[in-house]
Amino acid sequence: MNCFPCFFSSEKKAKRNAAAASPGTNTKEFSPTVAPAPPSPLVGPLRSPDIAPKPANPVGNSSPQPSNTEPNNGNIAAQTFTFRELAVATRNFRPDCLIGEGGFGRVYKGTLEKTGKVVAVKQLDRNGLQGNREFLVEVLMLSLLHHANLVNLVGYCADGDQRLLVYEYMPSGSAEDHLFDLTEDQQPLDWFTRMRIAHGAAQGLEYLHEKANPPVIYRDLKTSNILLDENFNPKLSDFGLAKLGPIGEKTHVSSRVMGTYGYCAPEYARTGHLTVKSDVYSFGVVLLELISGRRAIDTAKPTQEQNLVTWAMPMFRDQKRYPELIDPLIEDDYPSKALNQAVAVAAMCLQDEASVRPMMADVVMALSFLTGPSHDTPSPASSTVPPLPDQMSITEGDSMDWGSSTSGV
Template identity: 55%
Template sequence: MSCFPCFSSRKAGSKKDDHVPVARARDISSSTPPVHNNKNSPVADANNKAEGYAAEEGSNTAKTFTFRELATATKNFRQECLLGEGGIGRVFKGHFHQVVRQLDRSKTQGNREFQVEVLMLSLLRHPNLVTLFGYCADGDQRLLVYEYLPSGSLKDHLFDIPEDKRPLDWSARMKIASGIAQGLEYLHEKANPPIIYRDLKSSNVMLDEMNNPKLSEYGLAKIMQSGNKMNISPRVMSAYGYCAPEYERHGELTLKSDVYSFGVVLLELITGRRAFDAARPTEEQILVSWAQPFFRDPKKVSDMADPLLGNEFPLKSLNQAVGVASMCLQEEPSVRPLINDVVAALSFLAMAPPEEPIPSSSYSYIIIRS
């Protein structure tokens, strides 16, 4: 297979980037005491398991919240504070730029196991991850507290855009794709043990006021399991259209499953189409299936671009982005690139200077062969 050029720039066994430390979660409120770190506590277990993580000097462990505190912050979980609802629980807007996820109590682990897993996640720190502030494990209640990003999700900025808002331009889309890949790389390469996201989709990618992406709800799948058995199906954890074929069919889950889901999100950024859209004709409803003929025909690649871009994008950049997506969406997991190679390719595209808009009469494309 003649590989996409940027994929040859880094080897699978390359040294991991040591510039981004993993930090313990900060105590965001001095009014409630943090969990005490005695040798028999879940915090101690989490700290022992997290050996090898880089810790920010002087940082504290995850903040514990009482159920009463979170009920007050969400106005007793009123509908007006509800941000969303899914198969694993509801999400509410709380005070002081907090998001409160109320997990389905029937699907979570026991108190001790839950605290250990949450405290492990609270050690993760990266610019492209939504910060997990703390948790509540009062009785049988299981809640997580994250930072709140008022700009909403990538889904909000790609689909059903209000008339008073401009669609994302090509440069912003490539920077978002690069940031998502860097967040995944951190989970795959820096976390020890590596974390498989499992649920990468545009609605789980939050954007800040500068359109920098942050992955949300990473690690939830492990919290929502009992022993070694998942309490929820792959369809719940990976929305239809984003799920890798091997996960969809056999429940086989690897880091390459995340790479596939990333390829779907990258296609959404390129095309402005949803991963699955029941409102479209049958042959166009599944984005990956719709895109396959374009991958094989270089002359039609420009037709994949989101019409909202108005042909204002560099043709070379489009070709290369489609090449990256094509590699990520290979049927066989072993053929898909490692996420660090994807980061290398997209970092180049995100930093590339603008070129002339696509000429209507010329085409070029990078062929991906197996």
């Protein structure tokens, strides 16, 4: 059985071995290919002595969640899989099953043999120096947090040195897939679909910030981490960088700077001080991407246009210039008042001063007017969660690590 100390001991050993093998390697950029290992005996469930029970009937999740009928015995409420089961599900991790790659591993589409359920299987990079930390945080977070706008964790595998996460499959890919570099047969997202994606992502963040106890700072919001179901309903994915927020009289938590360049709040990049307002800034970047169809960072553009926020700032100050921000693929098919509102929300989220950025509940309210009536359906953000364990506040070092990915789960 692998408990928390066992994982951390393995991680430290992996770090020592990696450092000895390649002392000159830059871990910020090093991302070796993951090769499947031979199956090994099943490892027992993860354990945490203070894990609160998973809510049996979470409110506001449009998809019924499996209830935990067992008494709280300290086990993480997620299904365990053997490596062999997941190798069979993904046809031995064949390249044609690969649906995405990220800084911490690869994601494959698979079908569970026992149930026929289609899933997404993320195989963490065995040689990555932060693989176990990411694995633990994601299993813990998604086992305790349940919301219509958070991706559902089906289970995990901790066979030998293999670390895999199994999620519900999101057939429409990520928001990034539908905004940039579209193929000839892809239809661009219309205005209202973009606003529904923004609204749903905002509801997911509101839940993490204001319903979780203590609050959870997502720390890696970007369009590639917003996954879409068959109806383009959004769900936040990839919780490996998530961190518990400040409690009591604390105003922030200190952390080495992690995330994706272009989405990171300026005060967090400068000081390492992390608050829920750091996520609000990232949401402002995502909203601006949805409005404009431009990437947060695009080095193919002229120098003065490469940073999306820097490019947009002069237009924020003049409402007459707001139409210049709109994605040309939308053309004139959008309500001008809705554009004004959406740009105003993005501008508020992107304030340099964190204290004047809005709370996500205010963002949710503002965006709800852009997606049609929402008062007839209870908001998923009204659901509650049990207190989150201190074990998820995992000690981190002082270095900066900018992650990157080409797709979400």
